[in-house]
Amino acid sequence: xxxxxxxxxxxxxxxxxxxxxxxxxxxxxxxxxxxxxxxxxxxxxxxxxxxxxxxxxxxxxxxxxxxxxxxxxxxxxxxxxxxxxxxxxxxxxxxxxxxxxxxxxxxxxxxxxxxxxxxxxxxxxxxxxxxxxxxxxxxxxxxxxxxxxxxxxxxxxxxxxxxxxxxxxxxxxxxxxxxxxxxxxxxxxxxxxxxxxxxxxxxxxxxxxxxxxxxxxxxxxxx
Numbered sequence: 001x002x003x004x005x006x007x008x009x010x011x012x013x014x015x016x017x018x019x020x021x022x023x024x025x026x027x028x029x030x031x032x033x034x035x036x037x038x039x040x041x042x043x044x045x046x047x048x049x050x051x052x053x054x055x056x057x058x059x060x061x062x063x064x065x066x067x068x069x070x071x072x073x074x075x076x077x078x079x080x081x082x083x084x085x086x087x088x089x090x091x092x093x094x095x096x097x098x099x100x101x102x103x104x105x106x107x108x109x110x111x112x113x114x115x116x117x118x119x120x121x122x123x124x125x126x127x128x129x130x131x132x133x134x135x136x137x138x139x140x141x142x143x144x145x146x147x148x149x150x151x152x153x154x155x156x157x158x159x160x161x162x163x164x165x166x167x168x169x170x171x172x173x174x175x176x177x178x179x180x181x182x183x184x185x186x187x188x189x190x191x192x193x194x195x196x197x198x199x200x201x202x203x204x205x206x207x208x209x210x211x212x213x214x215x216x217x218x219x220x221x222x223x
Contacts, residue, residue, distance in 0.1 A: 027062035030082040031070045039089035047192035051212040073097040083111045088118035098129045105179040110219040113182040114189045117162050136170040148214040157207035160187035
């Protein structure tokens with residue numbers, strides 16, 4: 001991070017109210033979503049841990065080292081400002097789970113979804129139930145999430161290849177506020193995993209982690 005960007009980031013932290021920047025327990029605590037339907041929500045358990053560690057080393061923001069796993073229908077999700085959801089397979093959600101997620105997002109929560117190849121049609125269906133009148137919008141490369149700490153002038157980095165398609169970032173907005181960010185054909189979380197899991201080159205892993213920092217910082221410091 002450049003000196004000028006670090007100064008600007010610190011100013012943002014000063015100007016945003018303290019209660020939005022840290023939980024009462026002394027730092028942000030984030031969670032991974034457990035969902036029904038057979039998809040492997042639990043895959044690559046080192047991914048989120050490594051991203052948290054990387055972020056804490058680089059930016060003046062405290063995220064607790066240990067993340068929690070929370071069920072989509074549990075009221076526990078309202079204790080976390082940031083939810084992460086990933087996997088390869090089917091996701092199903094009943095009306096209680098849909099209502100719980102909608103309430104969470106309406107009240108200021110943020111959901112990040114990373115398609116690990118195979119959940120696209122399923123997560124789109126779930127999000128359509130959460131906000132029936134809204135569509136996932138592809139966000140432009142000049143959106144702040146691509147320039148929050150590190151610059152990604154061409155949008156998402158490509159971590160793993162599956163269908164020879166470009167990586168794409170989509171979002172859902174509530175009253176002008178991004179509440180869901182969804183990465184497709186990128187596999188960011190695979191790049192966060194321990195090096196021996198996917199044997200990605202160091203440069204690829206670094207790009208994945210840097211984009212992950214952007215997502216976390218954007219989600220946790222927005223007004």
